[in-house]
Amino acid sequence: MAILSAWALALAATLTLLLMPAAQAQATRDYISIVGSSTVYPFSTVAAERFGRGTDFPTPKIESTGSGGGLKLFCSGVGIQHPDITNSSRRIKQSEIDSCAKNGVNGIVEVKIGYDGIVLANAKGAHRYQLTRQQVFLALARDIPDSDGAGLIPNPHKTWSDIAPNLPAIPIEVLGPPPTSGTRDAFVELVMDAGCQSFPLIENLAGNARDAACYTLREDGAFIEAGENDNLIVQKLEANPTALGIFGYSFLDQNQDKVQGSPIDGIEPNFDSIADGSYPVSRPLFSYVKSMHMDEIPGMAEFLAELTSEAAWGDFGYLSDRGLIPLPESERQAVLSAIKERAHVNLAP
Amino acid sequence: MNRQRPGPPEPVASSPAARAEFGRRLARRNRQESRFRLAGLCAVLAGLAFLAFFFLTLIGNAYTAFAQTHILLDVELSAAAIDPEGTRNRQTLGRADYQGLIRNALRQQFPAVTRRGDLRQLFALVSPGAGFDLRKQVLANPGLIGQKQRFWLAADDDVDMLIKGHMNRSAPESQRRINDRQLAWIEQLEAAGRIERQFNHRFFISGDSRDPEMSGIRSAVAGSFYMLLVTLALSFPLGVATAIYLEEFAPKNRWTDLVEVNINNLAAVPSIVFGLLGLALFINLFGLPRSVPLVGGLVLTLMTLPVVIIAARAALTSVPPSIREAALGVGASKMQAIFHHVMPLALPGMLTGTIIGMARALGESAPLLMIGMVAFIVDVPESPLDPSAALPVQIYLWADSPERAFVERTSAAILVLLAFLLVMNAGAILLRKRYEKHG
Numbered sequence: 040m041a042i043l044s045a046w047a048l049a050l051a052a053t054l055t056l057l058l059m060p061a062a063q064a065q066a067t068r069d070y071i072s073i074v075g076s077s078t079v080y081p082f083s084t085v086a087a088e089r090f091g092r093g094t095d096f097p098t099p100k101i102e103s104t105g106s107g108g109g110l111k112l113f114c115s116g117v118g119i120q121h122p123d124i125t126n127s128s129r130r131i132k133q134s135e136i137d138s139c140a141k142n143g144v145n146g147i148v149e150v151k152i153g154y155d156g157i158v159l160a161n162a163k164g165a166h167r168y169q170l171t172r173q174q175v176f177l178a179l180a181r182d183i184p185d186s187d188g189a190g191l192i193p194n195p196h197k198t199w200s201d202i203a204p205n206l207p208a209i210p211i212e213v214l215g216p217p218p219t220s221g222t223r224d225a226f227v228e229l230v231m232d233a234g235c236q237s238f239p240l241i242e243n244l245a246g247n248a249r250d251a252a253c254y255t256l257r258e259d260g261a262f263i264e265a266g267e268n269d270n271l272i273v274q275k276l277e278a279n280p281t282a283l284g285i286f287g288y289s290f291l292d293q294n295q296d297k298v299q300g301s302p303i304d305g306i307e308p309n310f311d312s313i314a315d316g317s318y319p320v321s322r323p324l325f326s327y328v329k330s331m332h333m334d335e336i337p338g339m340a341e342f343l344a345e346l347t348s349e350a351a352w353g354d355f356g357y358l359s360d361r362g363l364i365p366l367p368e369s370e371r372q373a374v375l376s377a378i379k380e381r382a383h384v385n386l387a388p
Numbered sequence: 389m390n391r392q393r394p395g396p397p398e399p400v401a402s403s404p405a406a407r408a409e410f411g412r413r414l415a416r417r418n419r420q421e422s423r424f425r426l427a428g429l430c431a432v433l434a435g436l437a438f439l440a441f442f443f444l445t446l447i448g449n450a451y452t453a454f455a456q457t458h459i460l461l462d463v464e465l466s467a468a469a470i471d472p473e474g475t476r477n478r479q480t481l482g483r484a485d486y487q488g489l490i491r492n493a494l495r496q497q498f499p500a501v502t503r504r505g506d507l508r509q510l511f512a513l514v515s516p517g518a519g520f521d522l523r524k525q526v527l528a529n530p531g532l533i534g535q536k537q538r539f540w541l542a543a544d545d546d547v548d549m550l551i552k553g554h555m556n557r558s559a560p561e562s563q564r565r566i567n568d569r570q571l572a573w574i575e576q577l578e579a580a581g582r583i584e585r586q587f588n589h590r591f592f593i594s595g596d597s598r599d600p601e602m603s604g605i606r607s608a609v610a611g612s613f614y615m616l617l618v619t620l621a622l623s624f625p626l627g628v629a630t631a632i633y634l635e636e637f638a639p640k641n642r643w644t645d646l647v648e649v650n651i652n653n654l655a656a657v658p659s660i661v662f663g664l665l666g667l668a669l670f671i672n673l674f675g676l677p678r679s680v681p682l683v684g685g686l687v688l689t690l691m692t693l694p695v696v697i698i699a700a701r702a703a704l705t706s707v708p709p710s711i712r713e714a715a716l717g718v719g720a721s722k723m724q725a726i727f728h729h730v731m732p733l734a735l736p737g738m739l740t741g742t743i744i745g746m747a748r749a750l751g752e753s754a755p756l757l758m759i760g761m762v763a764f765i766v767d768v769p770e771s772p773l774d775p776s777a778a779l780p781v782q783i784y785l786w787a788d789s790p791e792r793a794f795v796e797r798t799s800a801a802i803l804v805l806l807a808f809l810l811v812m813n814a815g816a817i818l819l820r821k822r823y824e825k826h827g
Contacts, residue, residue: 088599
């Protein structure tokens, strides 16, 4: 019967399909597997594509899993089923190094690839906000010190002019990334924490209470979690010119005709101010490399050489065309020698 | 259908008052009916309006993606630069700096540009991937070496956006990604007829790329194809066998009822749950690699199976019992009755259900997230064991990219996905039509 034989064929094909990988999974992997931050993804992918086209190695596979998710996968073990490199928009934590070590992942090489600025921006043509980090804290923190500095009160500010008279009487509305995002972590750390430090009342609180006061954003509608997609935030800003959005500098760079970045503490967010460190809200981006895989997976050393070549991460490299802010020459040299010596990451200094 | 319902039989002894009352009631019932019809029509029209809006915005965004701006340049394929030793060795040819040749061609086109910074801006007009295209052409035809040839080379995505009108030429310089000097060069090229929009074949034949003008859906389509192949090969035989057993052989008791309830329940489970199951089972337990279509297909099989089983059982139930009984009556065994008489009648219905399940699997991205298929894949996968993405995943990744030119490509990829879904669903309808005719 035709149907029956077709079934037998399909089943046989299926069984072969199922048995093949069991044998292959033990063998080798000829491509590099990279996971990690969605902020580093646009840079890492460009380098991977160049590497794939310019050499005989296959193009590395890059998953966008978020910084924390990437480190978790990265630290899950040694062997071809685990990723070789993870990207992160924040530095690795000691707890993560420990959990790596527990799974046998001992040699982690830290490759700092450049800086990324976080910008507060709104639609072009609308009022251009000039903000300080303290003002942003007062606009977005859930609890703020009351006027006589006696205690914390729920944030009463409805419009920007409630915070400072020179700001416009426009309702506070800020679109930003959700807590799972590395951009959110960095924003909270670089803006909210810094804004916090100007209030002795909060600084004097005990550790956890201080962190809660500094890191908790409003939940009354003034701060809106707009999802991980930065393009979506840009589109929403166009539709709503009075709202501010929080996203990475590369999206401002690509959408200069649609959105304008707000100066923070009087410094404009642009390439030069982020590169020389004067713009206060910038963070380093990292790739973490499993040194135990360097000799196992073909092309690892060559890929790192591509990523850290002058043509890629140099002052006029293709990564800077994508909005990555290059490291100063001295830092680049330090990273290069760390790769060469396979120096393990050390959080101590 | 008649608009007017036939009235009840004429009342026997009807007074004029009773007749008037009857007429009033009839008119009221007719009014109610026409109101109901109107409401139904409005509902359909509202649905169609949303659909039309969806398609119009989608096509409006997408159609420009099927063309790509190209720049005509006279490239000197000098033997000294490509093949200095004259060996025509493929490796030597492959290593040459083709982007450099394109840069030289641009310099010849604009001899007045000499400052380093200006040159950088000039070189940025042509896609950084154009050199790879040139390389491919030279490798395919080494006879070109030593000649000066005219090539249409892909323009950079910013130039492409400008030519397509997505960037405002009259905006102040600081508000566009093409500066005034570059704009002047582009206008010179346009005046010389050296800029042209051509069919964007790369969109269909190349894999993902971070340069929008070089990106395509081929690797994603191949990934989706292998995944569906695995899903079909597993879910159809398994689903049909389950349906036949449950429908024809299994005793009706509490256990089969429990199985049935569970199958119906599984059909409604959110797809991300199957992704989590796949991660735990296939990757963590069986040690299959991440990001491969085989695992994707297995996960989608789990998701599609209940749909196939339910459709196949419905198809089996709808075969008239007389056919089974007649077969059994002339001495066929139960299996012969099923495979020779019931199955041929039920098969179109089963296939319809399977195709609809497949179409759902094709559009699925959530479970693929968990098994690592949301990934940047350039190389086109050649087997179900090569890392690959899928079409819906490609859409998600492009929607998340900062470059403006990916906006139109996202819409174009959605159109391609919709076209595939349309073809599959149309196939299902055709099969059902055939079934109805024979059934």
